[in-house]
Amino acid sequence: MAARKNMDLRPMLKPKSVAIIGASNTPGKVGHIILNNYIEEGYQGRLYPINKDGGTILGLYAYKSVLDVREKIDLAVIAVPAMVVPLVLEECGKARVKSVVVISGGFAEVGNVELQKKIVAIAQKYSMPMLGPNCLGVMDPRSRIDTMFLPTYKLSKPKVGGVSFVSQSGAVGSTVLDLIAKEGFGLSKFISYGNAAHVDEVDILEYLMNDDETEVVIIYIEGAKRGREFFEIGKKLSKKKPVIVIKGGMTEAGAAAAHSHTASLAGSHEAYEAVFRQCGFAIAKDLDDLLYFGKAFATEPAPKGNRVAVITNGGGTGVLTTDAIYSAGLRMAEFGPQAQRALRKIMPMTVNVRNPLDLVGDADKKRYEDALGVIAQDKNIDMLIVIALFQTPGADESLAERLVEFKSASEKPMVVISAGSQYTQERVAFMENAGLPVYDSPAAAANSLAELLKYAKYKSGIAD
């Protein structure tokens, strides 16, 4: 597939200069929040507030039009009423602005199809990639670009990392961003593309495929307009990096809702699912799955097989995890004879040497350490789930620290299951920030490992 010309997103994501059209001194206004976020987040490039009344906005000199700015503008963020967008867009074209993000809504999604066509024509005329309209725009923690009109105190921003998140919906986008920050895995780029009138998902995926900062791609999509191209780029992208997808409008009623949301034609559930599977995408059934799968792909190596070892300090949770492993299509490893002998030697009498390995309720850091030391060497094991219930007397911060150390030395995928309130949450935050994925339920952990394995097989060309 040939790349579409003039769809280079680099000026949008790594701009040296940004104009904010519709910048405002009125708190709460979109053009105020966006400009304020740039200032607060320490954007290092040149910043040009544009407001038809001129004056000073948030301490910066405001231009009446982009045409008045002498320097080159890499990105114009447009936050003015829909009816005014063609005018300012035309000015951007004349000023040779390299890319635009149209935040404003009020186009095809509310029936204003003609107005949308008009702005697309302007973008095409000037070969100026246009994201949106009706979107949140972009965020890149490396370049400190953030075109979102969401107050920073309401939304935690993820740290720098390798996950890029592409969302047709701004709301899904901002919620998931906030959750990515909470879960502690790092972001490469966030791209909310709304009505996809000009730059669309195919352009974005192609850019991310070639972007060295992106290691994992997460997509929320309501409908792909260029189906064939989506399929082609999806297959190519997925051979390079894992892709996690959630589709809005999988049911008939959901599809109707999607149409009134981003004017998307959602298409048939079965057709999309078939395309996603052939592309080797991990399909999320719910928002949670985006986070669950995302953090596994962000940190874990490819598993060599489907045999999972489970170490636990709670028997029942070990039982449920065993169930979840089989339900996810994986299986329980059988410890090799050497590992069995070693475990029998070092474990107390109360521990049955079998998988799941129940270290029982009084297990402490030392017992986990002994068990992990043996299991890490066992060639009969491909992946590791460690259940650490911090409600028990022996499990404390030293256990969380030890698991993180162990993880960084482990060549096998390793995830943790821990759930609880305050005390547990502090330990969980510590582990997640250190790059050890923690799940609050057996199914979430097992399903995420299963997706790792599916992808490893897809990438190496082994049919499932």
Next chain:
Amino acid sequence: MAARKNMDLRPMLKPKSVAIIGASNTPGKVGHIILNNYIEEGYQGRLYPINKDGGTILGLYAYKSVLDVREKIDLAVIAVPAMVVPLVLEECGKARVKSVVVISGGFAEVGNVELQKKIVAIAQKYSMPMLGPNCLGVMDPRSRIDTMFLPTYKLSKPKVGGVSFVSQSGAVGSTVLDLIAKEGFGLSKFISYGNAAHVDEVDILEYLMNDDETEVVIIYIEGAKRGREFFEIGKKLSKKKPVIVIKGGMTEAGAAAAHSHTASLAGSHEAYEAVFRQCGFAIAKDLDDLLYFGKAFATEPAPKGNRVAVITNGGGTGVLTTDAIYSAGLRMAEFGPQAQRALRKIMPMTVNVRNPLDLVGDADKKRYEDALGVIAQDKNIDMLIVIALFQTPGADESLAERLVEFKSASEKPMVVISAGSQYTQERVAFMENAGLPVYDSPAAAANSLAELLKYAKYKSGIAD
């Protein structure tokens, strides 16, 4: 079904006097933690530490044997090595102790079947209901009974409420208790019954059926020894109160793990699932579901039908929720003509009057209030999902407060979807503590409402 004689659990859950056999001055020891918890949690009855060496333990006079205590003992908590349990149990019998909880492990679950038979024989000889062995025992926030050997700083204790939680596994029990506390719904009783050697799940369910403090029952079970009686009591119980169940050992490997955990014979997946369905139980597929369904049952009235209205400030989340509603077997309500007219009148132009009702990204408390006011009156709606994404500029604490007020006036089941980090979590905690269930994903909310409806139909005798 005839109740088993001598299985009255009242002395165990509402004891006026408790003996702690194996009480210890050594921090970290089970007998130390249990006694300390009684003192810390302000248990108001009489407390008798028992230790073969006597002396003073945690400031209390320690008896060498229960036989030395002159007063009547309602409950003896036994935390001594397995080999010593028969001896102290015999003494409990002679001292006419009314009930015992055997915390100690080391019985059938590790192959010591004979030792377990021996203690059952003693309990039977003295008609003394015995919970365990190999369990955490009981907790009742009303009577401030807590036999768990878990440090209080590691485990948040739920407030007083109507949910009773019965768990064969201590670990699953303590994790879920901690999560119940976090989710802010109240507990009636926690009963961890381990090997079920004497008192078993059938006895416990029968007690809870007649317990006025219990409104909802949650069960984690690995295997019911008295299958027929379990079925009978399950059906009767479920006609009075909703029951949520999760079964450990649903897969073959899981069943094997369950056997080595509580010596349970897990039985066939299909047989259990059929029994649960015929009993009208809500079947949890994962630990999360216990909490999700639990909080819906704890607070929501019975829905009159399957028509759900969705109000949202994020379009994409509305789309995903629509999908989740159909996937859960419910359907989207169609607003009545009157409601449609009213909404068209009061909503801004940017709001499409349809279900899901997307109030769009700048919605504030007032717009939610207007929309909810109309929808609450519409007879075409049976249940309500309110999506409140607090990342947006207009959604703040006043919205959370208004939703809580609205909820307390609503006769229809109403739940909220909100997800995010710090700012959102604070609003969520506020709403949950006020009795408004909040879910972090569309599927969790929709599945929970579907279980409410299934149960309402079961109870009223309408086949699904």
